[in-house]
Amino acid sequence: MxxxxxxxxxxxxxxxxxxxxxxxxxxxxxxxxxxxxxxxxxxxxxxxxxxxxxxxxxxxxxxxxxxxxxxxxxxxxxxxxxxxxxxxxxxxxxxxxxxxxxxxxxxxxxxxxxxxxxxxxxxxxxxxxxxxxxxxxxxxxxxxxxxxxxxxxxxxxxxxxxxxxxALLQLDTLFLGLEDLSEYKAENLSAFNTKNLQIALPQNEEFHIVLNLDLSTTGGLELSNMQDNHVSDLNTLLRKLDKNGRLRNLTLSHVKTTLRNILDVFQNVWRTTIEYFDIYYMALSHLSQSITIPDYAENSLKSLMINHVMSKEIEFDQAKIYKLFADMNISALTISNAHFIHMLCPSKPSRFTYLSFPFNTITDNLFEKCNNLSLLEKLILHANQFKEFTKVSLMTSHMKSLKYLDMSQNLLHHEDHEKGCHWGENLAELNLSSNQLSDSVFHCLPVNIQKLDLQNNQISSIPKEIVELKALEELNLALNRLTDLPQCGQFRSLRLLNMEMNSIAAPSSEFYHTCPSIKEVKAENNPFRCSCEIREFIDLRKQGLVVLVGWPESYQCKYPEEVRGIRLENFHISELVCNSTLLVAVILVITVVFAAIVCFLCIYLDIPWYLKMMRQWTQVKHRIWKNPADVPDDIEFHAFISYSEHDSDWVKNVLIPNLEKEDGSIRICQHERNFIAGKSIVENIIDCIEKSYRSIFVLSPNFVQSEWCHYELYFAHHKLFRENTSSLILLLLEPIPPYIIPAKYYKLKALMAKRTYMEWPAETSKHGLFWANLRAAIHVSLPRSNEINELEI
Missing domain, CATH: 3.80.10.10 (Ribonuclease Inhibitor)
Incomplete structure (x- = not known):
């Protein structure tokens, strides 16, 4: 139950x-x-x-x-x-x-x-x-x-x-489920005050529910579970209907009857006020009986829909069945899932404005050279067996009013060498999805097309040499093999583009430049390569130029591997990386700025001086390591200092204390403490210079004014040439303008011009490096240093 x-x-x-x-x-x-x-x-x-x-x-x-x-x-x-x-x-x-x-x-x-x-x-x-x-x-x-x-x-x-x-209610819909009805005592059902009456009829065919219906107030009647007797009762009811009745919609569902009975229903419906007649799930028998085509005189019927027809009989007059429907004097006809393999062209100019034959097995010869469908505006041939694309175009060439054609889910193909595409001149919307069409389809399209659906085909690119589709506004290329967004040179009015689920990795810039009218793009679920090329595509949405349908969930990076799965909205790459001109400019600017900073630091921190001192210190150490000094036995001092009396304070309080440490590793010869009384000054100068490993001359403007300093420099210079050693150290305490050096001090001028001299830095921070450099220049192991140290102790 x-x-x-x-x-x-x-x-x-x-x-x-x-x-x-x-x-x-x-x-x-x-x-x-x-x-x-x-x-x-x-x-x-x-x-x-x-x-x-x-x-x-x-x-x-x-x-x-x-x-x-x-x-x-x-x-x-x-x-x-x-x-x-x-x-x-x-x-x-x-x-x-x-x-x-x-x-x-x-x-x-x-x-x-x-x-x-x-x-x-x-x-x-x-x-x-x-x-x-x-x-x-x-x-x-x-x-x-x-x-x-x-x-x-x-x-x-x-x-x-x-x-x-x-009777007290104003119902819109009343449904009566009477499949299990076992007792029925009503001779006449009252007039239901409802706009739509829906009845699931009883399995017991002895109950004549349909005969007892009063449809004087009903606009729509829906009957299901109809057997032969119910259909006969319906025919009787239809014949009794008042020509001025309110019934406009009749729907039959799950009908089991003979072909003759259903033809009687058609004939009776034609004589009523019914405008829309729908039949769902109809099982027909006795198809081989002789039938008479109903009289399709003037009637109220506008639309007939038959969905899912079943029959076990295979031998019957199909041509008569096709003629039955082809010559109907109505505006809209739908026959779906009826195993139709053909449909005849109407024998005279037809009222059809809408024809739909989906889920049948109709082939290419449909409506061949048919001139009686001049009013047809919409034709649906979804899920049939059409193969030749050019034949489809020829079929529509006689349909002068055709605006919409659905050829989806067929077996259509078109080759480059095929010619002769002639489409209806008013065709504005064409559905070619789920076929076997390739790139060549673009050579055979209606020139006035406005909406084109090529979803789920085998298109890999759009040829450049095609007829310009000036009116095209919507183009669906989803589920194909395209690797790039198309250029709009042939369809500049394009507003909506669907490119989802293709093989687009990096949309090229030509799309942005050639498609000025694009307002909406569907490019979901493509294998995007997240690199510099993708930035311009992302910027389309940021700038508000187009709407990316499905953004951001369905737009993710596929390549490279390190960014796989990242949404495009979260992918960022610097303009600097992608723009080579900008990169070169930035590098140049950074180089100039860095050079300016280095120059400023060199000047501000006197870095050249440090480099010069480090170089001198390194040269001395290298020279000592490479050529160990062969110090004569008569050398007693590390250095003899020559200076002007006016610079004595600096020598005594700064120079000597910093050279002579408490460890006694360096011994300085100074005239005030090392000149031997009784000897002449010249003899003492010569003697000190001879006993010193180096001679340090503290140069200053005062130095060039001292006569004795000149003598000391002369004898040291004489030793330099005689022994061919680097025993002379020039220490510039204060700058000496060349013009104040007397002409007779030509040796000093020559030495300052040819030899590197050490400058005393004014900054305290430089003193440490200065002393280290000076000590390195004069440090050497003296033969008699140990004996001298023992005597002093």
Whole structure:
């Protein structure tokens, strides 16, 4: 029993569509409100922890068997309640008396057998279908639910008085699930005050429900589970319909009948006020019977849709079937999943503006040289067996009004050498997705096309030598083999470009320069290479030039490996790295600035002086290491100091103390303490110079004015030439302008010009290096130093 009910509900899909649509509409309006979803949780009772602000409560597909009196009274904001597919047996509507905003209740597919009524005046949608009601659960209180728009009921028994309450309501849709009907005592059903009546007919064909319908107030009728007798009853009902009736929509679902019966339905529908006729899941028999084409005279019918036709018979007059539909005097025809392999061209100019034949096996010869479809605006041939692209174009060349063509999911291909593409001149939208088209398709496209869908083909590039598509605004190239964004030289009006799921690693700059009209780009899920080239693509969005659909979630780095998975919005690379001109300029600027800083520091810190002193110190140490000094035995002093009396304070208080340390490692010969009394000054000078390893001359303006200093310099210079040694050290205490040196001191001028001299630094920070350099220049092991030290001790 339950399986039969479930099957009936699934079969009557229109009910599901309406219910889902209404529920979605209500739910969408409450999308920012509180939703509590407890479906499929194996609950056996309504949760007690629901927030008081709950507006949408879903308890469907659980094990709840009853409602407590206080389960919902605290949910004052509750608007939608779904409790379908549970085990509830009894319901008292008084439990909802505190839910003043309750609009939607779905209690279908439970175990309900009794209902205690209480008016829920705010209710718009109530579904009590597919329970265990013996009779229709109609209460007088239902007449007070003046806002009720949708009502779904089912029962095992029907009496004429069951629906009297409905006369008080203004329903939009009434659904009656009568698959399990076992007792029917109503000779005539009352006129339901509803715009749309949906009935799942009983399996028992003896109940003539359809014959007893009063459709004087009904605009739409939907019947499912139709057997032969039901179809016969429908034909009888249609023949009785008033030409001034309100019925505009007729839908039949899950129909099992003969071809002759369904043709009678067509003939009778043509004579009524019905404008839209839909048939879903039709199983036909006796196709080989002789049939008569109905008279398609003037009628009200605008649209016929047949979806999913089944038949076990394979031998019948197909041409007559095709002619049956081809010559229909209607505006829109849809035949889907009917195993059609062809469709004839109408025998005379047709009213068709819309034709749809998806999911059949129609081939390239459709409408070949057909001139009677001049009013056709929309043609849908999705999922068929078309192969030759040029034949498709020739088919449309006679359709002067055609604006939309859907050839998706076929086997279309086009070769470069193929010629003869002739499209309808008004074709503006073309869907060629999911075919086998390659780059050559761009040589065979309608010149006035505005929207072009080439998704899921084998396109690797867009040839440059193609006809300019001046009107093209939308281009879909998703799921192809493209490695770059296209240039827009041939379609400069392009606004929307879809390039998702291709092989684009680094979009080239030509795209940005040639596509000025682009406003929206879909380039999601491509293997982007995050390098300098990708920066311009990212900047498109930052500058607001285009909208990148799916940004930022679907735009990630694929290469190189170290940045794989990073979103493009988080990838940063310096302008300096990518711009070689800027890099060279920056390097030059840094070099100039660095050189300026070095020069400034050299001047400010006197770095050349330090370098000069370090070089001198290094040269001395290297010379000593490479050529150890052979000191004569008669050398007693490390250095003889020659200076002017005016510089004696500096010599005595600064020079000598810093050279002669307490360890006695350096001995200085000074005339005041080492000249021997009784000898002449000249003899003492010569003697000291001869006994000293080095001679230090403290040069200053005072030095050049001293006669004795001149003598000392003369004798030291004479020793320098005689012994060919580097015994002379010039120490510049103060700068000596060349013009103050007397002409007779030509030896001094020559020495200062040729020999490196040491300058006494004014800065205290330089003194340490100066003393280290000077001590290194005069330090040597004297032969008699030990003896002298012992005597002094």
């Amino acid at each position: 339950a399986e039969t009910r479930n099957l009936g509900t699934k079969n009557f899909f229109c009910v599901c569509i309406f219910t889902i649509t209404l529920y979605h509409a209500v739910l969408t309006s409450a999308e920012n409100r509180y939703v509590a979803d407890y479906s499929k949780q194996s609950l056996d009772a309504v949760p007690k922890i629901l927030p008081a602000q709950t507006e949408v409560l879903d308890l469907s597909q659980n094990n709840i068997s009853e409602f407590g009196t206080s389960d919902f009274n605290y949910l004052s904001q509750l608007r939608i309640l779904k409790v379908a597919h549970n085990f509830i047996r009894e319901l008292n509507f008084s439990i909802f008396q505190y839910n003043k905003n309750l609009e939607y209740i779905d209690l279908s597919h439970n175990k309900l057998w009794t209902v205690s009524c209480h008016p829920v005046t705010s209710l718009r949608h109530l579904n009590l279908s597919y329970n265990e009601f013996q009779s229709m659960p109609m209460c007088s209180e239902f007449g007070k639910m003046v806002k009720l728009e949708y009502l779904a009921l089912s029962a095992i028994r029907i009496q004429k008085s069951d629906f009297s309450v409905l």
